[in-house]
Amino acid sequence: MRTAVSITLLLAAAALALLAMRRGWLRRTERSAQVLTALPDPDADLGIVVTPAFEVSYVSTTRAGDWLDRVTVHELGNRSQATVQVFADGVRIERSHGEPLVLSRSVLRGVTRLPGMAGKFVGRDGLVVLSWSERGQVAAAFDTGIRARYRAEGEILVDAVRSLLAGRGSTEGHHE
Numbered sequence: 252m253r254t255a256v257s258i259t260l261l262l263a264a265a266a267l268a269l270l271a272m273r274r275g276w277l278r279r280t281e282r283s284a285q286v287l288t289a290l291p292d293p294d295a296d297l298g299i300v301v302t303p304a305f306e307v308s309y310v311s312t313t314r315a316g317d318w319l320d321r322v323t324v325h326e327l328g329n330r331s332q333a334t335v336q337v338f339a340d341g342v343r344i345e346r347s348h349g350e351p352l353v354l355s356r357s358v359l360r361g362v363t364r365l366p367g368m369a370g371k372f373v374g375r376d377g378l379v380v381l382s383w384s385e386r387g388q389v390a391a392a393f394d395t396g397i398r399a400r401y402r403a404e405g406e407i408l409v410d411a412v413r414s415l416l417a418g419r420g421s422t423e424g425h426h427e
Contacts, residue, residue: 280323286314286391290325291358293351297338302411307379308398309333309346310371315360315382315392318368322393325350330371335397337411342381344397352395358383360392362412364405368396379405381412 312327314320321328326349333346341355360383364376371378378396385391399405 276323287322287324287327287385287393290350291353291355291385293353295341295353295355297341297343297353297355299339300336301339301415302337302407304334304336304345305404305408306400307333307335307344307404308371309344310378310396310398311369312352312393312395313369315384315394318365318394318396321369327352327395328369333397335399335408337408337415339415341415342412344395354381354383354395356415356418358385359412359416360384361416362409364409365396368394371396371398373398377405379408 309331311330312322314322323329326346329348331346331348333344335342335344341353341359344352344354346352359381362382363380365378365380366372366374366376367378368380378398381395381397383393383395385393397408399408
């Protein structure tokens with residue numbers, strides 16, 4: 252009898268913990284939706300292709316500067332396989348789960364390499380992090396992390412985005 256009561260209490264505690272985690276995720280999604288109402292136009296014309304499409308791991312998108320605060324709306328907080336390609340006027344990330352993330356030159360703020368962010372820590376500078384802001388507003392700024400399969404591909408992506416930002420004529424917000 253004691254074992255049955257213990258198992259029942261343990262299952263009840265686990266169910267309550269799962270419900271609390273689900274509620275927290277839904278609240279986070281509500282907060283994210285207030286800041287990021289819609290993704291940038293997925294059909295935007297980004298011009299001429301600058302890099303080949305690289306297979307990457309899409310790690311997550313977080314609020315800028317807080318690499319543990321995932322943005323969960325539009326499935327931006329979920330890891331997935333993806334391809335990334337740099338064009339003359341922006342970057343396109345095609346995620347296997349979720350809508351494409353299209354970052355035009357006007358919303359990009361910077362690019363850097365970091366050891367990790369919410370959802371993935373790889374050490375050294377294994378992630379390519381694109382900083383961007385919705386409609387160019389700093390108050391709604393985000394960091395999107397991707398991990399290239401090969402280090403050389405990550406370097407190509409960083410160099411191409413830096414060139415893209417330099418071509419804008421301003422390095423404001425540009426991360427080194």
